[in-house]
Amino acid sequence: MVDRAVARCVELGLVDDAAYAEMRVTSLRRRGRSSRKIRATLSAKGVEASVLDAAMQKDDGSDLAAAIIHARRRRIGPWRTKPADENTRSREIASICRAGFSYGIARRVVEANSPEDLASAD
Template structure:
């Protein structure tokens, strides 16, 4: 094992030895990182793009993505360049994913009553601007209305096509119309 020339022939304690080895290892680490960057194994630009795409799929705002990348030590210029390439539509789409994932606003469970201001505040706490939050809530609402209009939820059609003698019981024993099974309490639904 090679020793540090500064420590050779001197009385050194364990702390001095650790310090010398850390300094030597730091140079080795920097050399390995530089070699990986040079050969293309590591590319911070690709890393920013991948993290931004992943964050968008999760419903993260540009602010949250930038904060996460900065916390990982990515250069501020690369973060700005990677996120500036995206447009406002990407931000609105991410806010819509957040709304659906968190089940707020028009994506809330049937029967739940929420205040629009609370929904707006929830989206804004996710890092989105007020304008983006409003647009996303409106778009999700329009999509939900279009889906509801497209569904044939007419009960008259179901009774007209039922077989004679059918008592209206569901085909799946124990299933209910809302998808839950009978006999389960509130704590056992999920």
């Protein structure tokens, strides 16, 4: 019975993995998620690799822009409220890397002197 209902929904076009993947990629990118994190999230939801690849190709966001959003939300890098020593910077870089961003992007965000420096780099 459930299989027939699912088949009927697919037949009517109510189930569209490609549209779902595109919507989620856009949504997660706006929230500051990395490409790696987006891929892992959608793979865990059962989106096929080919559909996921197509959705990621259509995405116009960059990992740097997403890392900037992530840093602003976490108040790290140029958005920190207190001066940072080397240990703090290392922890901030590790935080961004754990979110799925590359070391180069993490370091660039953390070492920026102001948000404007990052805006001009993006």
